[in-house]
Every structure is written in structure tokens, then in C-alpha cells.
Amino acid sequence: MPPSPVTALAPAVSVDRIVKVFKGATAVAGISFQLAPGSMTALLGGNGAGKTTTIAMIMGLTMPTSGSVTVLGAQMPRQRYQVLHRMNFESPYVDMPMRLTVRQNLTVFAGLYGVEDVEDRIMTLADELNLAEFLDRPTGKLSSGQKTRVSLAKSLLNQPEVLLLDEPTASLDPDTADWVRERLKRYRIERGATVLLASHNMAEVERLCERVIMLKRGRIEDDDSPERLLARYGRRTLEEVFLDVARGRGDAREAAQ
Amino acid sequence: MSAQPQAQVNFSPRRISTMVLRYWYLLRSSWPRLLELIYWPLVQVLTWGLIQNYIGQHSGFFARAGGTLIGAMLLWEILFRGQLGFSISFLEEMWARNLGNLMMSPLRPAEFIAALMTMSLIRLLIGMVPVSLIAMAFFGFNIYELGLALAAFFANLMLTSWAIGILVSGLLLRHGLGAESLAWTLTFVLLPLTCVYYPVALLPEWLQPVSWMLPPTYVFEGMRALMIEHVFRPDLMLGALALNALFFGVAVVAFLRLLESARREGSLMQTGE
Numbered sequence: 301m302p303p304s305p306v307t308a309l310a311p312a313v314s315v316d317r318i319v320k321v322f323k324g325a326t327a328v329a330g331i332s333f334q335l336a337p338g339s340m341t342a343l344l345g346g347n348g349a350g351k352t353t354t355i356a357m358i359m360g361l362t363m364p365t366s367g368s369v370t371v372l373g374a375q376m377p378r379q380r381y382q383v384l385h386r387m388n389f390e391s392p393y394v395d396m397p398m399r400l401t402v403r404q405n406l407t408v409f410a411g412l413y414g415v416e417d418v419e420d421r422i423m424t425l426a427d428e429l430n431l432a433e434f435l436d437r438p439t440g441k442l443s444s445g446q447k448t449r450v451s452l453a454k455s456l457l458n459q460p461e462v463l464l465l466d467e468p469t470a471s472l473d474p475d476t477a478d479w480v481r482e483r484l485k486r487y488r489i490e491r492g493a494t495v496l497l498a499s500h501n502m503a504e505v506e507r508l509c510e511r512v513i514m515l516k517r518g519r520i521e522d523d524d525s526p527e528r529l530l531a532r533y534g535r536r537t538l539e540e541v542f543l544d545v546a547r548g549r550g551d552a553r554e555a556a557q
Numbered sequence: 558m559s560a561q562p563q564a565q566v567n568f569s570p571r572r573i574s575t576m577v578l579r580y581w582y583l584l585r586s587s588w589p590r591l592l593e594l595i596y597w598p599l600v601q602v603l604t605w606g607l608i609q610n611y612i613g614q615h616s617g618f619f620a621r622a623g624g625t626l627i628g629a630m631l632l633w634e635i636l637f638r639g640q641l642g643f644s645i646s647f648l649e650e651m652w653a654r655n656l657g658n659l660m661m662s663p664l665r666p667a668e669f670i671a672a673l674m675t676m677s678l679i680r681l682l683i684g685m686v687p688v689s690l691i692a693m694a695f696f697g698f699n700i701y702e703l704g705l706a707l708a709a710f711f712a713n714l715m716l717t718s719w720a721i722g723i724l725v726s727g728l729l730l731r732h733g734l735g736a737e738s739l740a741w742t743l744t745f746v747l748l749p750l751t752c753v754y755y756p757v758a759l760l761p762e763w764l765q766p767v768s769w770m771l772p773p774t775y776v777f778e779g780m781r782a783l784m785i786e787h788v789f790r791p792d793l794m795l796g797a798l799a800l801n802a803l804f805f806g807v808a809v810v811a812f813l814r815l816l817e818s819a820r821r822e823g824s825l826m827q828t829g830e
Contacts, residue, residue: 353823356826360820381663391826393826394657395654396653396658397649399586404579407578414569414663
């Protein structure tokens with residue numbers, strides 16, 4: 301496996317040999333990586349590869365069986381309250397309360413994250429994410445694409461320095477997904493945020509991320525830039541690389557090398 | 558930048574009031590939720606009020622001790638509804654799959670508990686104040702005549718209800734919605750043991766020490782002393798308070814341990830069955 305790209309600054313996120321075992325089943329088997337400040341990295345892998353568990357450990361929601369996670373200098377989950385207000389996330393495993401309107405939901409989360417000028421911030425996000433027309437509609441009455449945009453708005457409320465996204469465009473039509481990617485790209489550049497993105501969408505990863513960490517059965521199978529991965533595996537798209545990794549066709553890489 | 562987060566504090570009244578606001582939005586948006594707050598206490602007060610009237614006509618004791626049954630019922634409802642108000646607000650987060658959002662936000666467990674306690678109080682007042690007025694109008698029972706004693710009874714019952722609510726929430730965090738039935742039924746184990754409708758002396762002797770280990774027993778005995786013998790027993794209230802302090806502390810510690818256990822087991826992200 302090639303070494304991880306060297307980072308000049310102190311890493312925003314540092315994952316050191318983390319293992320997570322659930323009732324005898326190993327979800328994450330001793331992975332290590334560091335995310336440079338301002339970088340955008342993809343966590344790729346099939347179902348059960350350990351992406352969501354890894355993100356949950358970075359957020360401090362799940363405790364590693366062994367190993368350590370540091371975010372913005374704080375040990376997770378022990379020192380999580382030092383940094384949770386500087387982080388945020390979006391995941392299909394959690395919902396926004398359905399009976400509350402979009403505005404009410406965003407008001408509540410803005411309060412929890414200590415955002416000042418709540419109304420201004422909500423209106424700014426509503427403009428940026430095209431939410432204005434349904435701000436006063438119950439969240440449960442929105443289409444799945446609209447709900448994803450609301451979740452995204454929630455994840456950007458506190459202008460996080462570390463943003464963790466689990467399948468952020470999974471339920472969106474191609475046009476909206478493309479539009480969301482543009483917003484994420486812009487946010488990352490404007491804020492200098494560190495973004496970790498778990499995705500199955502290879503085109504999305506190629507377009508957004510300068511680094512790809514490929515997971516398989518809880519281990520890192522490969523870790524490099526999309527361009528180098530394509531070259532190493534001798535493939536034209538990341539999807540083909542993903543299939544090589546998922547189906548254990550390491551010979552493609554060896555042949556190319 | 559205007560939207561920069563504020564410096565973080567360990568116990569933030571803003572985060573607590575934000576959570577209370579979240580539950581208030583929910584209550585406001587759903588008339589069945591509001592109706593539920595008053596429906597069952599209303600059924601209870603009508604049932605027990607009529608039983609009290611009937612027994613009072615045929616028993617000299619109950620005629621003298623007018624209101625003990627309906628008074629006991631109202632105090633029991635404070636205990637049960639207080640716990641239910643706490644637990645239902647917590648369950649709302651699980652039903653909405655919102656617990657992950659909260660647990661990954663800067664909201665501290667102590668703030669979450671404080672918000673749930675506040676909501677338990679608000680929900681209880683919405684349900685019980687109209688019902689107490691109905692008891693006054695239809696059965697001539699004015700619970701507010703208990704005066705300061707009522708405040709002591711109420712405070713002790715609320716503390717017990719919160720201790721149970723905190724413990725149940727911890728179990729829900731750790732075991733998911735599979736433990737939901739505990740939220741609806743756990744308090745009922747106190748109904749026979751804390752002697753809501755009869756004196757402790759009526760219990761078998763071997764069971765009486767168990768009953769005296771439970772704070773509500775002191776409240777219900779205190780209520781009977783006040784209504785039958787017209788004596789306020791501060792010793793009973795202090796006994797209840799001491800036990801409540803112990804139970805509340807144990808419940809908070811159990812909640813924190815169950816939360817850590819849930820973090821180890823990874824059950825915070827998937828809070829289904």
C-alpha cells in the first residue's frame with residue numbers, strides 16, 4: 301500500500317490504528333489515516349466496509365475498541381465537547397424531526413451549536429441551498445431531495461471546520477446532486493474546511509476529492525489521489541478501480557504496475 | 558463572521574431552552590399530543606371521584622376522610638405523568654431518529670436531562686391543572702387547599718418521577734426501542750408498593766421495609782396524615798427528600814454509564830429495536 305500523502309500542517313483529523321468490534325464481528329480492523337486541514341477526502345467502500353462506523357468514531361458517537369481518533373487536537377470521544385461545535389455531519393442514518401418545519405429545525409440546531417444571528421444564518425443557507433420556499437413547511441412533507449438539502453443546511457449551520465458527510469447525494473436526482481456538489485466545493489474553498497465524504501458515487505468522488513481512501517472489510521485497501529489510483533490500476537474510471545478492489549482483483553493493479 | 562460559534566460552556570441555559578423550544582414546537586404542531594396530556598388524568602379523576610362519592614355515602618370513615626381517594630389519585634398522576642412526560646419527550650427523539658443528531662451536537666447529557674425535566678413539568682401542568690379544576694368543580698375536592706404541603710408532595714413526587722425517567726432513558730439509549738415498554742410500565746411497580754390508596758400498615762410486615770425505601774410512600778402517608786388527622790408531617794417529607802436525592806444521583810450515574818455503554822456498542826447511531 302502506498303504511504304498516505306504527507307501533510308505539512310497538523311492534521312485536522314488523525315485516525316490511529318482504530319479497531320471496532322461489535323459482538324465478535326470486526327467492523328473496522330486497525331485503520332490509520334490523517335486528513336490535512338482544508339482537504340477533501342473520500343472514504344470509499346462497499347456495504348459493510350466500515351465507512352459509517354469510521355465516521356461515527358471520528359464524531360465521537362462510537363467508541364473505538366482500540367486505537368485513537370483526534371479531531372482538531374481533541375481526543376475523541378473523551379474530549380469531544382472541546383470540538384463538537386467546530387464540527388458537523390450529515391448522514392442517512394439520522395433524520396431531522398419530521399413534524400417540525402424546516403425553519404424550526406434549523407432554529408433548534410442553530411441554538412444547540414451556539415450560532416449567533418440565527419435568523420440571518422438560516423436565511424443565508426436558505427438562499428444558498430434553495431430552501432426559502434419551504435422554510436415554513438413541515439420537514440416530513442418534503443421530498444427526499446429537499447430533505448437532503450435541509451440536512452445539508454443543518455450540517456453547515458455552524459460553518460464547521462470539519463465536515464463529515466455520509467452519502468450526501470444518495471437520494472438526489474442528477475441535477476440536484478450536481479448542484480449540491482458545487483455548493484460543497486464552494487463551501488470547502490470559502491471556509492477552508494476539512495471534508496470527509498463517504499460515497500458510492502465514483503463520479504462525485506473524482507470530481508470533489510483530491511484523495512480517496514478505499515476500505516474493504518474494515519481495512520484500508522488503498523489510499524491515494526484519484527489520478528494515481530487510475531494510473532496504478534490501469535483503469536479509466538474510479539468505478540472500475542472500486543470494482544477491482546471490491547472483487548479482490550488486485551492483479552489489475554499488479555499488471556498495470 | 559456572524560455565524561461563528563460562541564465559546565462553549567459546560568452547562569448552557571441556551572442549549573436547554575433550545576431543547577425545550579424543540580419539544581414545544583412538537584406539542585404545538587400536534588393536537589393529539591396535547592389531548593393525550595389531559596385525556597387519561599381526566600378519565601382517572603372522573604372514575605375515582607365517583608368511587609369516592611359512592612364509598613363516602615356508605616362509609617363513615619370515608620365520609621370523614623373525604624377526598625383521600627381522589628387526592629391519592631391526583632398525587633399518583635403527578636408521579637406517573639411526570640415520569641411519562643420525561644420519557645415521552647426522550648422517546649420522541651428516538652421515534653424521529655434524531656438522537657444521533659443530538660448526540661453529535663454540543664448538547665451535554667446534563668443539559669439534555671434538564672430540558673427533559675423542564676418538559677416533564679410543562680406537560681404535567683398542561684394536563685393536571687385543568688383536571689384539578691374539574692375535581693374542584695365536580696367533586697368539591699380542592700387540592701390547592703393542601704397549601705405548602707402540596708408543594709412538598711409535588712416536589713418529592715417530581716424528583717422520583719425524574720429519577721425513573723432518567724433511568725428509563727438510559728436503558729432506551731443502551732437497548733433501543735426494544736426497551737420502550739419500560740417507559741410505559743416501570744412506574745406501575747410503585748403503585749402497590751408505595752401504598753397510594755391504603756396505609757403502609759396494610760402491607761404484609763415483611764414488605765413494609767421495602768415500601769419505606771421508596772420516596773413516594775412518605776408522600777402518600779403524609780397526604781393521609783394531613784387529610785385524615787389534619788397533621789402535616791415534615792419528618793416524612795425530609796425522609797422522602799433524602800431518598801430522592803439518593804435515587805436521583807443513582808439514576809444520573811446509571812444514565813451516564815448506559816450512555817458510555819451505548820457509545821461502546823455503537824447503538825447511538827441505530828436506535829431502532
